[in-house]
Amino acid sequence: MRRLRQLAERTPAGRERYVDLLRAVAICMVVAGHWGVTVIGRDAAGRPTGHSALGDLPWAYPLTWVGQVLPVFFLVGGFANAASLTANRARGGDATGWLLERSARLVPPTTVLLLVLAAGAGGSYVWGAGEARIRTVVWFATIPLWFLVPYLAAVALTPPMHALHRRFGLAVPVALVGVVALGDVGRLVGPAPLAYGSYLAGWLAVHQAGFAWYDAHATAASPRGGGTADGARHPLPTSRPAAVALLAGGLGALLLLTAVGPYPVAMLHVPGERLDNASPPSLALLALATAQLGLVLLLRDPAERWLRRPGPWQAVIAVNSVVLTVFLWHLTAAMLLVGALDALGLLPTPAVGTAAWLAWRVPWLLLLAVVLAGLVAIFGPVEARAGRRRRAGEDARRRRPAHTGLVVAGYAAVIAGLLVNTVTPKGAPEPLGLPAPALVAYLAGAGLLRWLRSGWGSRG
Numbered sequence: 001m002r003r004l005r006q007l008a009e010r011t012p013a014g015r016e017r018y019v020d021l022l023r024a025v026a027i028c029m030v031v032a033g034h035w036g037v038t039v040i041g042r043d044a045a046g047r048p049t050g051h052s053a054l055g056d057l058p059w060a061y062p063l064t065w066v067g068q069v070l071p072v073f074f075l076v077g078g079f080a081n082a083a084s085l086t087a088n089r090a091r092g093g094d095a096t097g098w099l100l101e102r103s104a105r106l107v108p109p110t111t112v113l114l115l116v117l118a119a120g121a122g123g124s125y126v127w128g129a130g131e132a133r134i135r136t137v138v139w140f141a142t143i144p145l146w147f148l149v150p151y152l153a154a155v156a157l158t159p160p161m162h163a164l165h166r167r168f169g170l171a172v173p174v175a176l177v178g179v180v181a182l183g184d185v186g187r188l189v190g191p192a193p194l195a196y197g198s199y200l201a202g203w204l205a206v207h208q209a210g211f212a213w214y215d216a217h218a219t220a221a222s223p224r225g226g227g228t229a230d231g232a233r234h235p236l237p238t239s240r241p242a243a244v245a246l247l248a249g250g251l252g253a254l255l256l257l258t259a260v261g262p263y264p265v266a267m268l269h270v271p272g273e274r275l276d277n278a279s280p281p282s283l284a285l286l287a288l289a290t291a292q293l294g295l296v297l298l299l300r301d302p303a304e305r306w307l308r309r310p311g312p313w314q315a316v317i318a319v320n321s322v323v324l325t326v327f328l329w330h331l332t333a334a335m336l337l338v339g340a341l342d343a344l345g346l347l348p349t350p351a352v353g354t355a356a357w358l359a360w361r362v363p364w365l366l367l368l369a370v371v372l373a374g375l376v377a378i379f380g381p382v383e384a385r386a387g388r389r390r391r392a393g394e395d396a397r398r399r400r401p402a403h404t405g406l407v408v409a410g411y412a413a414v415i416a417g418l419l420v421n422t423v424t425p426k427g428a429p430e431p432l433g434l435p436a437p438a439l440v441a442y443l444a445g446a447g448l449l450r451w452l453r454s455g456w457g458s459r460g
Contacts, residue, residue, distance in 0.1 A: 001314075004314040004317055004318055005310070005314065007314075007317050008310055008313050008314045008317060011313070014221055016079070016083075016217050016304075017304060017307040017308075017313060017316065018300050018303050018304050018307065019076050019079050019080060020316050020317070020320050021303060021307060021316050022072055022075075022076045022296065023073065023076045023080075023320060023323060024316055024319040024320055024323055025069075025072075026069040026070070026072045026073045026076065027073070027319075027323050027326060027327050028319070028326070029067065029069045030069060030070070030073075030327065031326060031327065031330040031372075032365065033067040033268075034143075034330060034331060034334075035330070035334060035364065035365055035368050036361060036365065037052050037053045037054055037057075037060075038050055038051075038052070038053070038334060038364075039051050039052065039053045039056075039352045039357070040338060040347065040348075040349050041349050042349055047133075048338050048339075048342050048347060048349075050140060050334075050338070052268075052269070052270075053352045053353070053357075054266060054268060054269075054270045055270050055271050055272065056352045056353055057352065057353055061264070061265040061266040061270070062265060064265075064266045064267040064268045065254070065267055065288060067267075067268065068267035068268055068277075068278065068285070068288060069292075070147065070203075070278070071206045071285065071286075071288065071289035071292055071293075072292055072296065073151075074151070074154065074203050074206040074207045074210065075206050075207070075209055075210045075213065075289070075292075075293060075296070076210065077151065077154065077155075077207060077210060078154075078206065078207035078208060078209060078210015078211050078213070078214070079210040079211075079213050079214045079217070080210075081102070081154075081155060081158045081162075081207075081210070081211075082158075082162060082165075082210065082211045082214035082215070083214050083217075084098065084101070084102070085098050085158060085159065085162055086214075086218070088101070095159035095404070096403075096404045096407050098158075098159070099155070099156065099159070099407050099408075099411065100407060100449065100452055100453050102155050102158075103155075103407075103410070103411070103414075103449045103453070104386050104453055105324070105383070105386050106148070106151075106152065106155070106324065107414060107446050107449055107450075108382055108383070108386045108446075108450075109324050109325050109328055109379065109382050109383040109386070110145070110148065110324075110328060110414075110418075110446075111442075111443070111446045112379055112382050113142075113328045113329065113332070113379075114142075114434065114439065114442060114443075116379075117138050117141055117142065117332070117433055117434065118432045118433060118434055118439060120433075121134045121137075121138050121430075121431070121432045121433030121434070122431065122432050125431040125432070131429035131430055131431050132427045132428070132429050134430065134431065134432075134433045135424075135425075135426060135427060135428050135429065135430040135433055136426050136427060137335060137433065138430070138432075138433025138434060139424075139425075139426035139433075140331055140334075140335060140426070141331050141332045141335050142331075142421055142422075142434070143331055144327055144328055144330070144331060145328075145418050145421060145422060146279075146418075146422040147327075148418055149415055149418050149419050149422060150199065150200055150203040151203070152411060152414060152415050152418070153200055153415055154200075154203060154204055154207045155411075156408065156411040156412075156415070157204070158207075161204065161207070161208065161211075162211060165208055165211045165212070165234060166232055166234070167232075168234075169212065169234030170208075170209075170212055170234060170236075172208050173204075173205040173206075173208040173209055173212075176201045176202070176204050176205035176208065177201075177205050177283070177286055179197045179198060179201035180198045180201055180202045180205065180280075180281060180282065180283055180286060181283055182194055182197070182198075183195035183196070183197055183198030183201070183202075183280060183282075184198070184275075184282050184283055187275050187282075188262055188274075188275070195280055196280075198280035198281055198282070199279070199280040199281075201281075202280055202281025202282070202285065202286060203281060205281075205286060205289075206286070206289050209236065209289075209293060211234075212234055212235060212236035213236045213238070213293075215233040215234055215235040215236065216235035216236045216237075216238045218233060218235075219233055219235045238297050238300075240298065242297070243294045243295075243297035243298045244294065244298070245294070246290055246291070246293050246294030246297065247291050247294030247295050247298065248294070249290060249291075249294075250287050250288065250289070250290030250291025250292070250293070250294060251287075251291045253283075253287035253290070254284060254287040254288050254291060257283060257284045257287055258284055261284075262274065263275070263277060263282060263283070263284035264276075264277060264284075267284070267285060267288055321380070321383070321384045322376050322380035322383055322384060323383075324383050325375075325376050325379050325380045325382070325383045326372065326376060329372060329375045329376065329379060330368075330372055332375065333368055333371040333372040333375055334368060336371055336375075337367055337368055337371050348360055403452075406448060406452055407449070407452060409445070409448065410445045410446070410448040410449035410452065411445065411449070412445065413441045413442065413444050413445025413446075413448065414441075414442055414445035414446055414449070415445075416438075416441045416442075416445070417437075417438045417439065417440070417441035417442025417443070417444075417445060418438070418442060419438075420435055420437055420438035420441065421434055421435055421438040421439075421442075424438065
């Protein structure tokens with residue numbers, strides 16, 4: 001508590017605390033959503049299995065308009081990345097150093113998760129567990145990693161995409177929305193490969209909106225400045241009328257696209273639907289993102305006033321210090337709880353949608369929170385230390401520049417490893433639970449980035 005008070009007291013007056021709150025809320029909603037829709041059953045051999053309840057609960061599809069908050073995370077990521085990159089350049093730093101700083105917070109907690117899962121899987125294989133069964137368990141535990149593929153790509157592309165923003169402003173996300181529209185045409189009428197670009201373009205469009213939101217914040221902080229040290233500002237309209245227009249326009253477009261148009265109502269994956277609105281992002285998801293942006297702007301002022309109070313702000317700091325750890329381990333917590341309850345003969349498997357299943361949601365969520373809290377207590381310090389090291393060494397002017405190509409190669413290998421794991425089927429025979437090429441590529445990239453960070457920080 002003392003350290004939280006100290007961090008709260010040292011918060012710069014101009015910090016947009018609301019961004020930190022949104023990040024924490026978005027991740028907590030993702031965690032609660034995944035846990036809440038989980039259905040536990042048993043296979044023919046009597047072993048526990050799991051799947052999402054959404055396919056059996058059509059009445060819940062509109063609720064996914066509230067539960068799908070990944071656009072908020074990319075919006076916040078765009079704001080934070082623009083702020084960090086701008087500050088880095090103002091200190092005389094470069095894009096290479098900035099990318100290394102960003103990797104210091106994102107990569108180490110992910111590396112720990114993968115190493116622990118691989119070690120556990122390897123031990124299970126030696127103990128006699130089947131390779132396909134091992135892969136299934138690890139596949140479920142690593143579902144959160146699919147999100148890191150586009151997010152790490154967005155981080156790696158932030159320097160060039162921010163340069164495009166400084167030159168063309170909101171025309172950039174508009175062009176990216178056009179790529180998504182073309183991809184939707186490919187998914188609906190063909191050819192399907194047209195949709196490949198949407199996997200990145202959709203999330204980048206929201207990330208670019210975060211750049212424009214940061215420009216609005218910077219303009220408000222220094223209204224006389226016509227631009228930043230590295231280019232012109234292109235602020236997002238953030239007035240109340242603009243926010244209402246974004247909210248109403250986004251909701252209106254979403255209703256038309258889903259009720260009249262060909263898009264599913266659900267904003268999360270539902271087996272059997274004609275297309276998945278989130279993978280890759282569709283126009284319907286971007287309409288939802290527009291509505292969410294309007295709501296975010298409408299709630300900003302009261303939220304900022306609330307965050308000026310010590311208690312709420314300290315709570316936000318605490319969550320953000322381990323927010324990635326919470327996200328990475330929340331499905332592992334579910335696997336551990338299911339395994340423990342099954343071993344004790346206490347695992348209930350009520351049918352989805354029944355009164356028993358709904359009643360089980362409350363103790364299920366509480367027990368999961370306890371297990372996750374234990375995992376965060378063990379693994380959270382990795383993220384917290386990484387964040388402190390990054391903040392302590394942000395001044396890049398006294399450091400020797402690392403080779404940009406090596407940094408890009410490190411990011412590319414990390415992203416490739418995560419992507420290969422994501423697309424590998426859950427029943428594939430994998431003794432370590434993770435595809436060997438994925439693990440090798442990821443660890444090579446993570447090791448390269450760590451080596452570069454070490455060399456960057458030790459030479460002056």
